[in-house]
Amino acid sequence: MTKSKLTEIRWHGRGGQGAVTSAELVAQAAIGEGKYAQAFPSFSPERRGAPVMAFNRINPDEPIRTRAEVDQPDVVLIMDPNLLSILDATSGLKEGGTVIINTKKSVEQVRKDFGISARLALVDANTIAQETLGVLIVNTTMIGAMIKATGVISSESIKEPFEKRFGRLAERNIKALERAVEETKIGEWLEMAKAKTKEKPGTKGELSWKEIEIGCFITKPGNSVEIKTGDWKSRRPEFDFDKCNKCTLCYFFCPEGCIAKTKDGYFEADLFYCKGCGICATECPKDAITMVEEAK
Amino acid sequence: MATAVHGPGIITELEPFTPGHRACSGCAEALAVRLAAKAIGNNAIIVNATGCMEVVASPFPYTSWRIPWIHTLFENAAAVASGVEAGLKSMEKKGKTPERNIKVVALAGDGGTSDIGLQALSGALERGHDFVYICLDNEAYMNTGIQRSSATPYGASTTTSPAGKESLGQITWKKNMPAIAVAHDIPYVATACPSYHRDLMKKVAKAVATPGPAYVHILSACPTGWRCPTDDAIKIGRLAVKTGTFPLYEVENGQYKLNLNLTKLEPVGNYLKMQGRFRHLTEDTIKEIQERVTQEYNKLVALASKSGEKASPE
Numbered sequence: 001m002t003k004s005k006l007t008e009i010r011w012h013g014r015g016g017q018g019a020v021t022s023a024e025l026v027a028q029a030a031i032g033e034g035k036y037a038q039a040f041p042s043f044s045p046e047r048r049g050a051p052v053m054a055f056n057r058i059n060p061d062e063p064i065r066t067r068a069e070v071d072q073p074d075v076v077l078i079m080d081p082n083l084l085s086i087l088d089a090t091s092g093l094k095e096g097g098t099v100i101i102n103t104k105k106s107v108e109q110v111r112k113d114f115g116i117s118a119r120l121a122l123v124d125a126n127t128i129a130q131e132t133l134g135v136l137i138v139n140t141t142m143i144g145a146m147i148k149a150t151g152v153i154s155s156e157s158i159k160e161p162f163e164k165r166f167g168r169l170a171e172r173n174i175k176a177l178e179r180a181v182e183e184t185k186i187g188e189w190l191e192m193a194k195a196k197t198k199e200k201p202g203t204k205g206e207l208s209w210k211e212i213e214i215g216c217f218i219t220k221p222g223n224s225v226e227i228k229t230g231d232w233k234s235r236r237p238e239f240d241f242d243k244c245n246k247c248t249l250c251y252f253f254c255p256e257g258c259i260a261k262t263k264d265g266y267f268e269a270d271l272f273y274c275k276g277c278g279i280c281a282t283e284c285p286k287d288a289i290t291m292v293e294e295a296k
Numbered sequence: 297m298a299t300a301v302h303g304p305g306i307i308t309e310l311e312p313f314t315p316g317h318r319a320c321s322g323c324a325e326a327l328a329v330r331l332a333a334k335a336i337g338n339n340a341i342i343v344n345a346t347g348c349m350e351v352v353a354s355p356f357p358y359t360s361w362r363i364p365w366i367h368t369l370f371e372n373a374a375a376v377a378s379g380v381e382a383g384l385k386s387m388e389k390k391g392k393t394p395e396r397n398i399k400v401v402a403l404a405g406d407g408g409t410s411d412i413g414l415q416a417l418s419g420a421l422e423r424g425h426d427f428v429y430i431c432l433d434n435e436a437y438m439n440t441g442i443q444r445s446s447a448t449p450y451g452a453s454t455t456t457s458p459a460g461k462e463s464l465g466q467i468t469w470k471k472n473m474p475a476i477a478v479a480h481d482i483p484y485v486a487t488a489c490p491s492y493h494r495d496l497m498k499k500v501a502k503a504v505a506t507p508g509p510a511y512v513h514i515l516s517a518c519p520t521g522w523r524c525p526t527d528d529a530i531k532i533g534r535l536a537v538k539t540g541t542f543p544l545y546e547v548e549n550g551q552y553k554l555n556l557n558l559t560k561l562e563p564v565g566n567y568l569k570m571q572g573r574f575r576h577l578t579e580d581t582i583k584e585i586q587e588r589v590t591q592e593y594n595k596l597v598a599l600a601s602k603s604g605e606k607a608s609p610e
Binding site for chain 2: 015016047048049050207212216218220221222223224225226227228229232233252253254255256257258270273275276277278279281282283291
C-alpha cells in the first residue's frame with residue numbers, strides 16, 4: 001500500500017473571524033482540482049470573539065472516510081496572534097508539519113517568544129487585509145499564506161470559490177491572497193521539534209460518565225466563575241479615575257457583570273471576564289473609559 | 297409613584313447570574329438576565345427554555361446561576377414552571393418544606409415564547425399560577441444562527457427571511473406578545489429594555505411581588521444578529537424605546553401606563569439605520585414602518601389615557 005497523501009489542517013480563529021469560511025473555501029478549491037476534501041467547524045456553544053476551530057482534510061487520490069476532528073494536523077493556522085498565548089499551537093502536530101501564524105514578528109522572535117520549533121510560515125495578515133480590503137478580516141489572506149507554505153491547493157483554483165462566495169468583493173480578496181503568497185516568510189522545521197501530546201487543544205479534563213451526577217445535575221452553583229472569558233477580547237477598557245464621577249452606569253451596563261467598585265468608590269473591569277465589547281466606553285457620560293487594543 | 301429611569305448608586309450587590317457565561321461579546325440579553333436576576337434575588341427557582349440564555353449559561357459541567365435552575369425544552373418553560381409552582385405549594389401545604397415564599401421564574405427567548413412555547417404559556421397564564429414569565433426578545437432565533445421568529449420585525453433580514461432583489465426581508469409585522477399576555481387578564485404585564493436598567497429591575501421586582509401570573513417582555517439588542525457594533529448594544533435599545541418601536545409600559549389589572557413621557561418620538565430611521573439587518577430598506581419602506589410605529593404608539597397612548605395614569609417625565 002502506498003502512503004496516504006492526506007493533508008489535515010486545523011484552523012484557530014475567533015468566532016466571527018471567518019475560520020469556518022476559510023476552511024470551506026479551501027475545500028471547494030481542492031474539490032475543483034479534482035481532489036477529495038472536507039471542511040467543518042468544531043461544534044461548541046462558543047460565541048463571537050471566543051477561540052474557535054475549523055478543520056480541513058484534503059486527499060488528492062482517495063475518498064476520505066474519517067469524520068472526526070483533526071487532532072494530529074499537518075498544518076495549523078493561527079488567525080489571531082493573541083491566540084498563541086492561550087493555546088498550544090503545535091499540539092498534536094505531525095512531524096514535519098507547518099504552523100502558519102498571522103503576526104508582525106520575525107521567525108526568530110516567534111521561536112523565542114512561543115518556543116515553536118516546528119516549520120513556520122509567518123505573514124502580517126492584519127496589515128495586508130487592512131491595506132488591501134480596508135477591513136481587518138484576515139481569512140482570505142491566511143489562505144494565501146497556506147498556499148505559499150504548503151501548496152496543497154493552487155492560487156488559481158481558489159479563484160472560483162472566491163467569486164462564488166464574495167461576488168464583486170472577490171477581486172480584492174484575491175489581491176490580498178496573492179500579496180500573502182508573496183510576503184509569507186518561511187522558517188524551516190528544526191530537528192528538536194517533536195510532535196507533542198495527542199490531547200485536543202482547548203479542552204481540559206472532561207468528565208467521564210462515572211463522574212457525572214445522575215440527571216446531569218451541576219452541584220456547584222455559579223461555577224462558571226472559573227471560566228476565563230477574558231481570553232476572547234481583542235481590546236480592553238481603560239479607566240481614567242480623574243474623569244470618573246462614580247455614576248455606576250458602567251457597572252449596570254456590563255453584560256459580563258465584571259465591573260466592580262474599587263476601594264475608593266471608582267469602578268474597574270475584571271479583565272479575567274471582560275470580553276471587550278466596549279459598551280462601558282460608549283455609555284460612560286464622562287468619557288472616563290477608553291477602549292485600547294490588546295497589545296501583543 | 298414616578299419611575300426614575302436614571303440615578304446613581306448600586307441598588308444591590310447581589311449577582312445571582314455570575315460572570316464566565318459564554319454569551320457573545322456585547323450581548324444585551326445576557327445583561328437583561330443579569331439585571332433581572334439582581335431584581336429576582338436569591339429566593340427563586342429559574343426555569344429556562346432552550347435558547348441563547350440556556351446555552352451560554354450552562355456549558356456542562358458549568359453553570360452561571362447561583363440559584364436553583366432547571367433547563368426545559370423549547371416549548372414548555374411555562375408548563376414546567378407551573379409544575380414547579382404547584383409542587384412547591386403542595387409540599388408547603390403538607391409541611392414537607394417550610395413556607396418560604398419561593399418565587400418561580402420562567403425565562404424564554406422570543407422563539408420560545410411567541411412561537412414554540414405560546415400554548416404552554418397561555419395555559420399557565422390562564423390557570424393563574426403564581427409565577428413570573430420573562431420573555432427575552434432579541435427578535436430572531438439567534439442561538440441557531442439568526443432564523444426569523446414571529447417576533448422578528450418587518451423588514452429585518454435574517455437567514456430565513458433574507459433581503460435580496462425580490463425580498464425586503466421579514467414580510468410580517470412583529471407579533472404583539474404583551475397584548476396577548478394582557479388578553480389573559482393577568483395582574484401584571486410590562487415591557488422593559490436593559491438600556492433602562494432601573495426601570496427593568498423595578499418591573500421585574502414588581503412582577504415577582506405580584507401574586508398570580510406576571511409577564512415581562514424584555515427587548516435586548518443582539519449585535520451578532522442585528523449586525524451592529526458590540527459597543528452600540530445599549531444605545532440601540534434606547535433608540536428602540538425613544539422611536540416608539542418598543543414603548544416601555546406596564547399593564548396592572550388592565551390599567552395601561554406608559555413609563556416614559558415621550559413628547560415627541562424620534563424618527564424610526566435613526567433606529568433602523570444603526571443596524572445591518574435593516575441596511576437594505578428603502579426610504580419608502582422606512583416610511584411604511586414609521587406609519588405603523590406611530591399608529592401602534594398612539595393606540596398605547598389612547599389606552600393609557602383611558603386608564604388615567606400619567607407617565608413620568610424621562
